[in-house]
Amino acid sequence: MAFVLFLILVAVALGIIGAVAKGLFYLLIIGVVVFLASLVLTGMRWGRRSRHHLLR
Template identity: 65%
Template sequence: MALFLFLILVAIILGLIGVAVNGLFYLLIIGAVVLVAAVVLFGMRWSRRSYRHHVVR
């Protein structure tokens, strides 16, 4: 969970710098890519956890 939050924070910071500074639009794109990677990573971890908790009768 800490890695997910760190990646979200990095994506926000890169996005803000990319928007604020003229000529650094590529940082906004990198921030968007990091955000998508963080969401995918979180989704993969969440789906693996749900499969482990099956009740066996």
């Protein structure tokens, strides 16, 4: 869980730097990709937990 929160923090920081700094739009794109990756990772973990819960 801490890793996902760290990824979200990095994504927000990259997004802010990419939006504010001139010529660093690629950082905004990287921030969005990292944020989406963290959401996918969270969804995969959450899906695994619910399956284990149903098997009991």
